[in-house]
Amino acid sequence: MMSFIRPRWRRPAVVILAGAAFAAAWGVRGGPHWSLWVTLFGIITLARGFWLYALSGEDTDAGALAGSVPDERQKSLSQRSWAVSGRFATTAAFIGLTVAVAVNASWWWPFLAILAVTSVGYLLGIGVYQAQPGD
């Protein structure tokens, strides 16, 4: 889908698009200081995009991942890092849900939603990547 964008620009482009959407959300939200928030998130987004672009020029694993040109080991490294990220999110959501239930808080449901999403994602991954029977 993104093959028309040079590899080195792909991740910065995604970051800038996502950041622009987030900044625009603050604009749509309105309020007394909306322009301040839009400007702040716009600057942060551009800085992160340029930082990723600069990082992608480095001869490192992080540089290859930032530049969207990873080899097989670097892809594996990225997948394992995402797995760690997923475990952190699931564990944090479970702890948050448990605490919310214990203190009878009304903010239990975001933790349940995150737990549900990460759990469904895990099951989806098993379903997609498990060995197919019968060959």
Place this chain on the structure above:
Amino acid sequence: MRNRVRERRTQRGLSQAELAAELGVSRQTVISIESGRYLPSLPLAFAISRFFDLPVDKMFDPDDEEAGR
């Protein structure tokens, strides 16, 4: 698992970066393979073996756990 990548590379007078370019991987991956921290995929293992004209079971010796450390 022992491998002879470093030995063969130095015999040919190649740098890690030059070998990486030949194999289409990063220099960090060549370093990781030589040091035994990364076991390459089968396609990459065969590519390495072909490049050095050595059978894959001679290039990578599963019986020697001490190699590359």
